[in-house]
Amino acid sequence: MTNKELSTLFATIADLLEIKGEVIYKILAYRRASQTLAEHGRAVSDVWKEGKLRDIPGVGQAIAEKIDELLSTGKLNFFEKLKTEVPVTLAEVLAVQDVGPKKASLFWKQLNITTVAELEKAARGGKLRDLPGLGEKSEAKIILGIEAKKRSSGRVPLGVAWPVAQELVKFLRALPGVRVAESAGSLRRMKATIGDLDFLVASDQAEPVMAAFVTHPLVARVLGHGPTKSSVELTNGLQADLRVLPPDRFGTLLQYFTGSKDHNVKLRELALDKGLSLSEHAFTRKNGQEILCANETEVYKVLGLPYIPPEMREDRGELQAAARNGLPRLIDVKDLQSDLHAHTTWSDGKLSVREMTLAARTRGLKCLAITDHSQSLGVANGLTIDRLRAQRREIDAAQADLGAGFSLLQGAEVEIRADGQLDYDDAILEDLDIVVASLHTSLRQERDKITARLLKAIESRHVDIIGHPTGRLLPDREGADLDMDAVLRAAADSGVALEINANPERLDLDDVYARRALELGCLLAINTDAHHSDHFDLAHFGVGTARRAWATADNIINTWPTEKLLHWLDERGHRRVRRPAPIEVAPPAPPPAPLTMPARPVAQPKPKPSTTRAKASKPKPSSSSARPPKSKTKKAR
DNA sequence: GCCGTTTTCGGCCCGACTGTTTTCAGTCG
Numbered sequence: 001m002t003n004k005e006l007s008t009l010f011a012t013i014a015d016l017l018e019i020k021g022e023v024i025y026k027i028l029a030y031r032r033a034s035q036t037l038a039e040h041g042r043a044v045s046d047v048w049k050e051g052k053l054r055d056i057p058g059v060g061q062a063i064a065e066k067i068d069e070l071l072s073t074g075k076l077n078f079f080e081k082l083k084t085e086v087p088v089t090l091a092e093v094l095a096v097q098d099v100g101p102k103k104a105s106l107f108w109k110q111l112n113i114t115t116v117a118e119l120e121k122a123a124r125g126g127k128l129r130d131l132p133g134l135g136e137k138s139e140a141k142i143i144l145g146i147e148a149k150k151r152s153s154g155r156v157p158l159g160v161a162w163p164v165a166q167e168l169v170k171f172l173r174a175l176p177g178v179r180v181a182e183s184a185g186s187l188r189r190m191k192a193t194i195g196d197l198d199f200l201v202a203s204d205q206a207e208p209v210m211a212a213f214v215t216h217p218l219v220a221r222v223l224g225h226g227p228t229k230s231s232v233e234l235t236n237g238l239q240a241d242l243r244v245l246p247p248d249r250f251g252t253l254l255q256y257f258t259g260s261k262d263h264n265v266k267l268r269e270l271a272l273d274k275g276l277s278l279s280e281h282a283f284t285r286k287n288g289q290e291i292l293c294a295n296e297t298e299v300y301k302v303l304g305l306p307y308i309p310p311e312m313r314e315d316r317g318e319l320q321a322a323a324r325n326g327l328p329r330l331i332d333v334k335d336l337q338s339d340l341h342a343h344t345t346w347s348d349g350k351l352s353v354r355e356m357t358l359a360a361r362t363r364g365l366k367c368l369a370i371t372d373h374s375q376s377l378g379v380a381n382g383l384t385i386d387r388l389r390a391q392r393r394e395i396d397a398a399q400a401d402l403g404a405g406f407s408l409l410q411g412a413e414v415e416i417r418a419d420g421q422l423d424y425d426d427a428i429l430e431d432l433d434i435v436v437a438s439l440h441t442s443l444r445q446e447r448d449k450i451t452a453r454l455l456k457a458i459e460s461r462h463v464d465i466i467g468h469p470t471g472r473l474l475p476d477r478e479g480a481d482l483d484m485d486a487v488l489r490a491a492a493d494s495g496v497a498l499e500i501n502a503n504p505e506r507l508d509l510d511d512v513y514a515r516r517a518l519e520l521g522c523l524l525a526i527n528t529d530a531h532h533s534d535h536f537d538l539a540h541f542g543v544g545t546a547r548r549a550w551a552t553a554d555n556i557i558n559t560w561p562t563e564k565l566l567h568w569l570d571e572r573g574h575r576r577v578r579r580p581a582p583i584e585v586a587p588p589a590p591p592p593a594p595l596t597m598p599a600r601p602v603a604q605p606k607p608k609p610s611t612t613r614a615k616a617s618k619p620k621p622s623s624s625s626a627r628p629p630k631s632k633t634k635k636a637r
Numbered sequence: 638g639c640c641g642t643t644t645t646c647g648g649c650c651c652g653a654c655t656g657t658t659t660t661c662a663g664t665c666g
Contacts, residue, residue, distance in 0.1 A: 010639060025649060029638035060639045098655090100664050185666090198666085224665095226654050231665090241666075243653090256651090261666075268650045279651050 001070060002481070007038035009070070009079065010063070015091035016082050019108070032058040035262070041516030042485050045071055087114040087497050097145030097223075098138070106131055117237060120146045128242040129418065132519075144221070152237045153333025156194035157474040158541060161238065163189065165197050168218065168240065171555070175212050177205040179247045183255040188310045190544025192507040193475055198240040198257045207242035213242045251293030256280035258296075262315035270303050272317070311547035316515075330527075330547045333540045335559040338367035339526030341413065341436050341467055341499065342535075346391050347372035348380040350532040351390070353408075354398050359533030361406050367562045369409040369434045370395060373469075374423035376415050377440060388412070407562050409433035413467055418442040420456035422463070429462035434569055435526075436499070438467035443480045451483040458490045464572055466491065468501040468508040479508065488517045495572070497523040497557050500549075502542025503535070514549035524549075525557050539552055 014030035036058040038046055047053055048071050053064040063423045069568035070076050071367070086108075086513065091114055093104045103510040107113040110131055111122055122128055128139040165183040172181035178201055182188070185198035201209055210230050210298075214222045223231040223239070231241045245253045256264060257280065271278040275286055277629070283302055297307045298498045305322045311331055312318040319425065321327050343349030344356050353370055360368040372391065373382040379588040383391060392410050399408045415423035418441060422429065457463055470479025491498050497518055501508050506529070507516060514524060528535050546556060549569055553559040557568065 023638090026638050030651075034638080058639070062638055102663060133657070133662070137656060141655090152662065196666090224654055229653050231654085259666085261650095265650060272650085277651080281652085561652080 001074075003037050003040055003044050006044055006067065006070065007034045009076070010034040010037065012067075012088065012091050013079060013082065015094050016086040017103075019090050019094070019105050020082075020086050021105065022102075027084075027150070027301075029058070029060075029063070032262075033063045039314075039512050041512045041519070043483065046485060054419045057562065063305040075244055079624065089115045092116055096142060096149055098141050099145065103134075106133075112520050115398070116146060116149070122534070130506045137444075147374065148221075148233060148237070155195050155475060156161060156238060157504050157546075158185065158187065158192055158194055158507070159538070160195060160505050161194040162235075162504070164218070164234065164236065164238065168197070168199060168216070171216060172199060172201055172213070172242075172545060175203075176207055177203045178209060179203055180250055182254060184254060185259060188258050189260065189313060190311050190541070190548055192545065193502075194238075197234075197240045199240065200250070200253050200257055201242065201244045202247040202250040202253075203244055204246055209244050210242065219394060221330070227376070239297040243280070246283065248292045248294050248515065251295040251297075251299045252282055253280045255293075255296045255299045256312060258310050260314050266315055266319050267303065270305075274303065276302070293407065295469065311544060312550065314548070328550050331543055331551050331553045331556055331559060333543045335553040335556070336526065336539055336543070337561060338369070338407075338565060339365055339528055339530065339536065339539070339617070340367075340369040340409075340411070340525050340540045340558055340559040341501070342530040343372050343413070344370055346370075347377075347382055347388065348531060353394050354401075356530065356533060357398055357402070357406070357408055359530075359536055361402075363536050365536075366405070367409040367558075367565060369436075371411040371413040371434070371436045374414045376417060377595050382415070382423075383412070388424075388428070407566065407627060411435060413438050415440060416453060416457045416461075418445070420453040422457060422460060426462060428486050429460075434464050435462050436465045436467040437463040439469075439480060441637060443471045445480070447481045447483060448519055450480045451486055454480075454482060454487055455490050458487070458496050459495055461572075463496055463526075465497045465499050467499045467500055467527070468506050468529070470508050470510075470513075471507050474505050474507065484513055484516070488520050488522055491517070491523075495523065496524045498525045500524055500545050502526055502528045502538045502540075502545075504538060504541045507541060507545045509545075509549075511548035514546060514551065518549060518551060518555055522556050523550060524555055527558070 010030050011034040014027045014034060015254040017030065018027045020276045022151045030152050036056055044056070044067065048067060050156065053059055053067055054061070059067070066076055066078060069350055090104050090108055093099055093107070093113070094101065096116060096119065107119060107122070111127060113119050113122055123139050123146070126139065128134055128142065156245055165187055168183050171235060171355065172178055180202040182200050183197060184200050185196065187194050187197060187549070190398060203209055208230050210225060214225050214230050214232055218234050218557050219232045222499040223233060224517060228245065229243050231239060231240065233239055243253060243257060268278045271283060278290070282293070286289070291302060293302065305319070306327060308318050308327065311330070318327065339360055342356055344351060344353050347374065373380040375382045375384050376565070395410045402408060411432050412424065413436045416437050416439050417423060422437060439454065441471050443450070454466070454469070458466060460479050472479035498509055500514055517524060524546065526539065526546055528538050528542070530536050559567060560568070569612070
């Protein structure tokens, strides 16, 4: 069983126990275990083989025994018995807004309702309103909840939620009386997928802000509307919540609603140790006296801690690290010096080499690797060897125009074929400045086979970076079934960098694997996989993922100064990296012309060595994809 | 069910909003 399958099973157990009426702390324990199993960087089955299940946070004797039984026999008697006591389909009923364990249990026991379909039929038939504690309004809300559930498709990729959040924050900031407006929640923590949006406002006049929010054109339905809190469903199906408090309470408010829940629980325990109660309003002493915090730094300071960046707030050791003053200095988007994975019209990109280069340079980058697809990826117009050579001439010409301040590399995103062979032969690979190797096809091979395939690529002395290692696409396509620990160890051994693909549809490696990779000593690269100039602006999503993995700039090869990066590529030794030419050879070169928007691939006469690296040419690559986000949302439990 | 340099037993975060409630339960975050 995979970590995710184990996690899902324990979450279902928690749901069924809750409907059954089990004590809340037992339920919370299963939920906690479900979460830590899902977020564990190693395969739980490997941990199990080592007999170290109880080293996993939230896994004690009882849950360890259940995991052991599951992995040994493929079944769990406890769960089988539980399913005879509570219909397993009731867990899905819990996913309907406004239906919790008490109502689910009531529907089941009073009306024999065990599925969402049965619930809808009963609600529409007016059968719910006469149940104790319910009325017509409750019944109507449940119908709305079922309809909302049908519209939504689960969590939304960060890249889909982000622009919506930006628009609403901008709207809130422009309202009269609003001092500060921020988005919080998992979006602020840069989680790869978002369950809902949280907005927080500092203002002395909450009600006009509330009124403006619930009537915004993006709002499809108002779920709740109180004096300091409102909830709405947006036209795209996302739920959005707004809280408003006075400015002198904004620190505790922002901290609280940024989460994560687990981080907050730990924080409040720390507060209690100091005789303080912490809520979104303030710290409160036992005598009722409040300590107000206008910003988050003050909140952490009251607890004797340094500021903890939002991306780290997952209760994954950040509070312990903060307590010993051992928080890493996380990478920042401004640290990025290069992008080592980008496409042009030579394969499936939308802009020319020069256009992409100009876009990268405009954004402050110092180095760009053009990595078009290799030959076998026909659907992406992968480059034949002849075309790769022609592209080299164009890249060299562009480099000559650019002068010393910018390095343009010819690379390739080389397909790792189904048998593990790379899509160009060694001689071609050697002649490239940089090689990104990626899986795009046959992603559903069985674990041993696809792991071996990736290991073969990592062990090739011609590969510098593994692109989007698992091949996942958010929100719905799972990554390949890889033995990730084996992959990460091999990458650490061979010095191959693993990509955090910044496209919000990928964010691959994810935060959990990226953190494990760093623990094992891997190098990482944050690349946009840009197919258009706009895609360079997605880099911050990759940086957010790296920050969630506790990455510092020195762990990431494209934060390195260009000289260091080129030296690293030299050291990897398997291709003819052209160093800046000796000065005496340089003929009176034309002054570095400002790069202008050029036309097509143009064949160019022999390149001259220019200050950065120019190059001869060769082969071609193929394959990959960038697609626009899609998506939906719903209630996340 | 988990966890512990204050505990191997006794804790385990705190508040807003809604609806059907005459004082609070359920749900959510």
